[in-house]
Amino acid sequence: MNIDLKQFANLQKASKDSFFEQKKLLKQVMLGKTVLCSQCQQALTLYTPEQGELTGIRCAKGCTDIALDFA
Template identity: 50%
Template sequence: MIDFSDLEKRQKNSFGQQKQLIKQVMAGRKVLCAHCQQPLTLQTQPEFVVICCPDKCTELMLTAEK
C-alpha cells in the first residue's frame, strides 16, 4: 500500500507557495525565480495568465478568473 499523505501535503504546500508568488507578481512586486534568480514576468492573455522567468524554469499558467 502506498502512503499518499506526505505527497499530498507537499503538493498543497507548493500550491500555497505558487498562490503566494502569483499574488506578489500580480501586485506588481518584483519576484525572483527560485532557480535562476531572474525576475519573473507576468503575461496577461485574454484566456490565461502566464508567470515565467526568462529561462522558463519557472512557468505558471493560470486560467483567467471571470
C-alpha cells in the same frame, strides 16, 4: 501497489504546501512585487491576454513557466 497512510499523509502535505507556495507567488507577482525565479534568480513577469496568446508567469530563461487562464 499499496501505499501506507504515513506516505499518503506526507504526499498530501507536500502537495498542499506546494499549492500554497504557488498561490503566494502568484499574488506577489500580480501585485507588482519583484519575485525572482528560484532557478536562475531572474525576475518573474506576468503575461496577460493583451500581451499575446501565451498567458502566465515566467522568467526570461523559462525555468519558471506557470500557465494561467484569464476569464
